[in-house]
Amino acid sequence: MKILVCISKAPDTTAKIAFTDGDTKFDENGVQFIVNPYDEWYALVRGLELKEANGGSVTVLSVGRVDTDPIIRKALAIGADDAVRIDADTNDALYVAKQIANYAKENGYELVLCGKETIDYNGSQVAGMVAELMEVPYVSLTSKLDVAGSTATIERDVEGGVELIEANLPIVISSSKGMAEARIPNMRGIMAARSKPLTVVAPIEASNATSVKNFSLPAAKTGCKYVDADNVQELVNLLHNEAKAI
Amino acid sequence: MSVLIYADSNNGSLTKNALEAASYGAQVAQAKGGNAVAVVVGTANNIEQLGNYGVTKVLHVSDTTLDKFDPQKIAHVMATAAKQEGSETIIFAHDYSGKSIAPRLSAKLDAGLVTGAIALPNGNIIKKAVFSGKAFAEVEVNTSTQIISVLPNSVDKVETGGTAEVVALALELPSTGIKVKETKKESTELSLTEADIVVSAGRGLKGPENWGMVEDLAKELGAATACSRPVADIGWRPHHEHVGQTGIAIRPNLYFAIGISGAIQHLAGVNGSKVIVVINTDAEAPFFKAADYGIVGDAFEVVPKLLAAIKELKA
């Protein structure tokens, strides 16, 4: 089975969130970039497990500029066979999805795995768009995935429960917690990653359907009102009369 | 020009998120001088109630094959309805259903999509939370058709007292390679993203056997329960209760954080909550910086007292 895992570069979860250029750009100064956690922990690792069980290959794909290469190497160190970078700026989900769908279709991938969302733009968009552009099924928020022959068996999170789904390949999956356990690359993997192929391809023509105009930070909390542990009744009064929350 | 809204249902009833999306769509329609038209698929009762949130027409595709959730089919329904109604703005809720359908529709119509909107649009510009709630972005849609999904619990529902006409929409559905075999739901449980009040606890509770008081407090308040990531990872609580940057993001009216330190990744998923109450033995716990109300104290003493005081209030 040919498996394509789409990965995105994201700021570390502890990164300071600040903006430059009149609040129009994310301030990357001093920010450490990582593989987006859902892409790495779940999509990539489950892709590797399926390959280990059923044979085939795992390609990682990222749309981005040359500064994306370190996170691509990390995915190779974790175990992907080869990598592709589509050399373009990523300002709009539909633009990115068009690049991925075109590549996946041309190269006959049967299973396309994405994370459920990125932790920077929190879009939850690309995977579903790729599926529509490939005209194949899409299952979002997948927490379990198995493949036998050309059939995928899937558990998907829904409000207060799970849905059990059967679908034909090719398919696009967005991955969430439960699908796999994160793997830490070992020394051998890191060494091997240096010589694994990373192909850079040119993007296809497409336009941005959306663009970010500006960023802002939420207003800081004005301060915590403390209630004495021996006077819990007071907290209930405040929540009822002041906050009107209960 | 009409605004089209996808109104999701669960076991035949419209969801709270559906009513929020309807109200949001109706307000957009009013601002643009158009009508709000909702689409409901499959078996659903009491769909006229959408009128009370400003919808004037409900298109009902009653085909029962749609009782099994299939985003590919629903995207086709939405595209057909948008064409029929001449809709250039299409609204979803940013929930489990919306996240599956809206991206498909965006690609199908080649229309810009903004997910997780937290305010009404300003022309083509829509505000949403980014960086897991640590910042906001204003996003402009460059295409003539715009698709917006609304973050649950972020926009007030406006009741208009209006009525909606229900019209059957019959269309041929595409065949797709996907089949929902079964849905397992613990229907007694209040869903976490829809809940107005959430009672959440962390590693400070020491073990799963101590969650009784958390559940009792939640029950008394009509709240949903949640937990921090390590608590779900060690299996004290189910994974679907894990909130935070790598779990579920929620924004209830009221969030109780009991024995949770307030790590940046946890805060990211809950800092959209309107009121935050923190109960922690450690006065230095970072969560107090994000709190509105705090008690420095032992959860095992404070929570039972809190439960008693709330029972008294409700009595």
Ligand SMILES: Cc1cc2nc3c(=O)[nH]c(=O)nc-3n(C[C@H](O)[C@H](O)[C@H](O)COP(=O)(O)OP(=O)(O)OC[C@H]3O[C@@H](n4cnc5c(N)ncnc54)[C@H](O)[C@@H]3O)c2cc1C
């Ligand atoms: C990439 C990444 C992603 C992450 N994503 C998430 C996420 O999505 N969600 C998440 O929650 N975490 C996430 N984490 C983990 C996060 O960093 C914290 O480790 C975690 O939130 C801590 O959980 P906790 O507060 O329950 O436990 P602890 O940090 O151990 O805190 C326990 C707290 O309980 C208090 N306490 C102890 N006893 C009592 C008592 N008797 N009464 C009252 N209080 C008491 C202590 O003072 C302490 O503050 C992530 C981490 C990483 C690296």
